[in-house]
Amino acid sequence: MAFVAALLLSSVLYFSAFSQGNALSFNYYTKTCPDVEYVIAQVVRKATMKDKTVPAALLRMHFHDCFIRGCDGSVLLNSKGGNKAEKDGPPNVSLHAFYVIDSAKKAVEVICPGIVSCADILALAARDAVVLTGGPTWEVPKGRKDGKISQARETRQLPAPTVNISQLQQSFSQRGLSMEDLVALSGGHTLGFSHCSSFQNRIHNFNSTHDIDPTLHPSFAASLKSICPINNKAKNAGTNMDPSSTTFDNTYYKLILQKKSLFSSEQALLTIPRTKDLVSKYASSKKAFNTTFVNSMIKMSSITGGQEVRKDCRVVN
Ligand code: HEM
Ligand SMILES: *[C@@H]1O[C@H](CO)[C@@H](O)[C@H](O)[C@H]1NC(C)=O
Ligand SMILES: *[C@@H]1O[C@H](CO)[C@@H](O)[C@H](O)[C@H]1NC(C)=O
Numbered sequence: 001m002a003f004v005a006a007l008l009l010s011s012v013l014y015f016s017a018f019s020q021g022n023a024l025s026f027n028y029y030t031k032t033c034p035d036v037e038y039v040i041a042q043v044v045r046k047a048t049m050k051d052k053t054v055p056a057a058l059l060r061m062h063f064h065d066c067f068i069r070g071c072d073g074s075v076l077l078n079s080k081g082g083n084k085a086e087k088d089g090p091p092n093v094s095l096h097a098f099y100v101i102d103s104a105k106k107a108v109e110v111i112c113p114g115i116v117s118c119a120d121i122l123a124l125a126a127r128d129a130v131v132l133t134g135g136p137t138w139e140v141p142k143g144r145k146d147g148k149i150s151q152a153r154e155t156r157q158l159p160a161p162t163v164n165i166s167q168l169q170q171s172f173s174q175r176g177l178s179m180e181d182l183v184a185l186s187g188g189h190t191l192g193f194s195h196c197s198s199f200q201n202r203i204h205n206f207n208s209t210h211d212i213d214p215t216l217h218p219s220f221a222a223s224l225k226s227i228c229p230i231n232n233k234a235k236n237a238g239t240n241m242d243p244s245s246t247t248f249d250n251t252y253y254k255l256i257l258q259k260k261s262l263f264s265s266e267q268a269l270l271t272i273p274r275t276k277d278l279v280s281k282y283a284s285s286k287k288a289f290n291t292t293f294v295n296s297m298i299k300m301s302s303i304t305g306g307q308e309v310r311k312d313c314r315v316v317n
């Protein structure tokens with residue numbers, strides 16, 4: 001057990017070297033805020049009982065945070081004065097449930113004021129979200145600091161749902177993440193919802209010879225078209241990522257193999273043998289998916305970048 005922990009820890013330290021950030025550790029708050037994880041988990045659990053869409057929102061929020069300026073809580077900051085923050089940038093339709101992080105921060109400030117960063121709260125809440133939906137659990141390394149900068153235009157650095165495999169590879173490798181991490185973390189799409197705009201490119205005017213992306217399963221494409229007609233006026237129209245969208249499982253990979261994934265960027269995982277083989281592996285082994293997802297989450301959430309412990313997750317100190 002201690003051996004496994006030591007192995008994990010050394011990989012965490014190794015990955016934070018990538019981002020020249022803060023040194024993370026599993027026992028970061030053991031002395032300064034021993035109940036922090038319990039308090040956050042209670043807040044996330046209560047919020048999830050009221051609203052089943054909360055876990056997906058927290059998981060995506062953490063991904064979005066880590067991919068821009070490292071996991072530094074930049075996604076949590078509000079726009080201020082002339083500065084438009086990340087949360088007001090283009091992919092914002094999918095960001096919600098910020099209030100859950102506010103509640104968790106409030107509860108944590110009561111027991112240990114000024115100690116726990118918003119970036120750590122979000123990383124822990126994302127882990128709790130996976131656990132609450134039936135996924136694996138793991139120890140989250142802690143000690144992230146919060147950043148002071150959040151700019152809407154930087155959300156362009158997030159991979160778009162229209163990108164191909166080389167663009168995905170580039171986006172992940174720039175952050176020290178491998179193709180295995182790419183395929184395992186894509187499994188986050190076992191949870192949540194997508195708006196029509198994220199897959200519109202595949203079902204209307206795909207290219208000059210095909211109205212519909214021929215790599216989409218025909219009856220699935222037809223159902224997407226009926227949910228998202230071309231002159232769709234319903235701003236909130238869309239569909240669940242996976243029929244079991246509130247359960248963390250490996251169904252998502254089975255759907256990719258059946259050509260029933262929503263985004264071009266997901267279909268792209270089948271376009272080269274390396275990622276195609278990983279999709280097949282996770283589709284057939286829940287255990288392999290569990291293990292790799294956990295390792296990859298630890299890697300992604302160890303990209304650090306902040307400087308302070310914010311008092312309020314929405315504003316810099
Ligand atoms: C590989 C590149 C990725 C792309 C191109 C991508 C793209 C997207 C898009 C377009 C949406 C739907 C937004 C909307 O229309 O509302 C979405 C939702 C989501 N993504 Fe990703 N994503 C990627 C990776 C990830 C990762 C690494 C995670 C977490 C481990 C993640 C977790 C989620 C979740 C949970 C949702 C549902 C959000 C909700 O229902 O509130 N995604 N993603
Ligand atoms: C989302 O971003 C768009 C484009 O930057 C902006 O016009 C819109 O006001 C934002 N919406 C929200 C709810 O922040
Ligand atoms: C995946 O992880 C969950 C939670 O740790 C566990 O209950 C489940 O049995 C695991 N599944 C497999 C096949 O290992």
Ligand SMILES: *[C@@H]1O[C@H](CO)[C@@H](O)[C@H](O)[C@H]1NC(C)=O
Nearest residue numbers: 162163164165166167168271
């Ligand atoms: C992926 O898209 C980029 C940008 O459009 C393009 O330059 C590249 O050739 C494409 N790669 C593949 C493998 O299709």
Ligand SMILES: *[C@@H]1O[C@H](CO)[C@@H](O)[C@H](O)[C@H]1NC(C)=O
Nearest residue numbers: 206207208209210213214215
């Ligand atoms: C349209 O896309 C299909 C499938 O990717 C492809 O076979 C076809 O050549 C494309 N047509 C044009 C004109 O690019």
